Amino acid sequence: MAVSCDVLIVGGGVIGTSLAFFLAQRRVGRVMLLEKSYLGAGASGKSGAIIRQHYSNRLTAAMAQKGLRVFEHFDEIVGGPPVFTRCGLVLIVNDRHRAALEANIAMQRELGIDVRLVSAQVLADIDPNARLAEDEIAAFEAEAGYVEAVQAVASFAEAARREGADLRLGVEVKSLVLEGQRIAGVETNEGRYETRTLVLATGPWAAQLTRTVRLSLPVEACRTQVALFRRPPDFGRRGAVYADFVQGIYFKPTHGEMIHAGSIAGEETKAPVDPDHYNEAADGDWLVTMRQRLGRRYPAMYRGYGRGGFGALYAITPDWHPILDRLPGIEGAFCAVGFSGHGFKMAPVVGQLMTELIVDGQATTLDIGPLRLARFEERDLIQTPYSYGVMG
C-alpha cells in the first residue's frame, strides 16, 4: 500500500535536512524525507563547508550572512554539538582587481559585514605563515570560518526527527507521479509514496529526476577535487581560510592538523560526470599542482605531508547560483537545487526560505525572485562584477 505524507522532500544532503527541520517546526502535517543512500552521501558530506559572507551580490551575501548566524549558534538553534570554527577568511586578488574588490567590500559593509582590506604587515599578524606579493592585495573577513559538515547534516536530520519528520534512508525516487498538472507522489524502489507537495533537494542528481516528467533543469553534475596535506610540526597557528584568486585556489584548516585545498578557477564545468559513477580519487598531477600553489602562499607547506585527496560533486547551473522555485507546470512541486559548489553556508536560510515559499506561498525573509528557474530562459542570469567563479 502506498505511503502518504503532506510534504515529501527528496534528498538527504544539507539542503534537504535543513528544509525537513524548518518545515517540521512549522507543523505542516506529515513531513517525509527520502534519501537513496545515506545522509550527506552527495556533495554535503565531502564539503569544505567554509562559511563566508564574501559575495558580489547583495542577495547571496545576505543569504550567507543569515546562514552564518545559524551556524554560529547551531547547538542552540538546531541541536547537537557546536559545528562552527571561526578563523577568518583572507581573500587575495591581483592589484588590477583593486577597484572591484573595494566596491564589493563597500557593498558588504553596507550589509553590516565585517570585512576590510589588510596590508601585508597586518596579514602577517593574522597568519604568520602567509605570503603576499607586492602586486597582490588582501581583504579580511573576520567572522568567517568553517563548519563540521557531516555533523551539521546529522544534527539537522536529528532535529527534523525530533520535530516529527520521518527521514527514510535507502529509498530511491525513480520518477515523479503526476495527476494532470499536479504532483501526486513519487515511485521509489520500495513502491509509491503519495503527496500533494514535493520538494527536490537532489543536488547533482536534480536534472535526472525531472527528466522523468520531461522537465529540463539546467543543473549539471560536475567533478571537483580536494587535496589534503598535513601541516609540518613547526607550522604554528592553524591559520585562516583562504580564497586565493591569484592562483585560483581556496584552502582551509581541517581535521587532524591538515589543510583542505581545492580550486576556485571554475574548471569543474569541464568535468561533467554521471553522479553515480565518477572518480572519487584525486588525480596525481593535480595534487602536485595544488602543493605548488599552496606552497607559494604558505611556504611552510612545501614541507607539508601529502595525504592524497578525493573527487567530489558540484551541481552547477549556468550562472553558478542555485534555483529556489516552484517546478513550472507542476502544481505542488518545488526545487532547491544547483548550489554550484557554494551552498553549504546557505543551507539554513534556504530551509527557511523554502519553508516560507511552500507554507506561506512566498518567501518573505529575502526576495528570492532572482533565483527563479525562468532566469535562464529569460537570459537574466545573476551577474558577478568580476570573474570570481564559485565565489559568486
Ligand SMILES: Cc1cc2nc3c(=O)[nH]c(=O)nc-3n(C[C@H](O)[C@H](O)[C@H](O)COP(=O)(O)OP(=O)(O)OC[C@H]3O[C@@H](n4cnc5c(N)ncnc54)[C@H](O)[C@@H]3O)c2cc1C
Ligand atoms: C569538495 C566540496 C567543497 C565545498 N566547499 C564548500 C564551501 O566551502 N562552502 C559552501 O558553502 N559550500 C561548499 N560546497 C558546496 C556544498 O557542499 C553544496 O552546495 C551542498 O552540500 C549541496 O547540498 P545538497 O543538499 O543540495 O546536495 P547533496 O549534498 O548532493 O544532497 C543531495 C542528496 O540527494 C540524494 N538523492 C539524489 N537523487 C535522489 C533520488 N532520486 N532519490 C533519493 N535521494 C536522492 C543524494 O543521494 C544526496 O544525498 C562544497 C562542495 C564540495 C563537493
